[in-house]
Amino acid sequence: MNTRYTDAYLKAAHKATFHNEHEITRSSLCTCFYCGHCFDPREEPDLQWWDEQSTEGMTLVCPECGIDCVIGDASGYPVTDDAFITACSDEWFCGISRISASKTSRKNQGIIT
Numbered sequence: 001m002n003t004r005y006t007d008a009y010l011k012a013a014h015k016a017t018f019h020n021e022h023e024i025t026r027s028s029l030c031t032c033f034y035c036g037h038c039f040d041p042r043e044e045p046d047l048q049w050w051d052e053q054s055t056e057g058m059t060l061v062c063p064e065c066g067i068d069c070v071i072g073d074a075s076g077y078p079v080t081d082d083a084f085i086t087a088c089s090d091e092w093f094c095g096i097s098r099i100s101a102s103k104t105s106r107k108n109q110g111i112i113t
């Protein structure tokens, strides 16, 4: 059970993963909420975008896992906060993601509860 971030906050954060072209290009750090990949978008040579026809802006695809759930720090969300990333991953993927899988294995080892 996550206590630091409300469901409404996490749902709002999910919106920041879509049509996020303008935020991503202003960010120096982006995090993928499926695989946990953290990167500087200006140093990634082959960024892939979806929704190229959208007037709201394109949607960035994670260069690591190919899923469209990347948030940049310019969005204002705490993209480097482990608790936030884990909470989002649980909320959006119902615990079925690379992040949740690694958390489960850590839990099994008794490292986190």
Ligand SMILES: [Zn+2]
Binding pocket: 032, 033, 034, 035, 036, 037, 062, 063, 064, 065, 066, 067
């Ligand atoms: Zn990823």
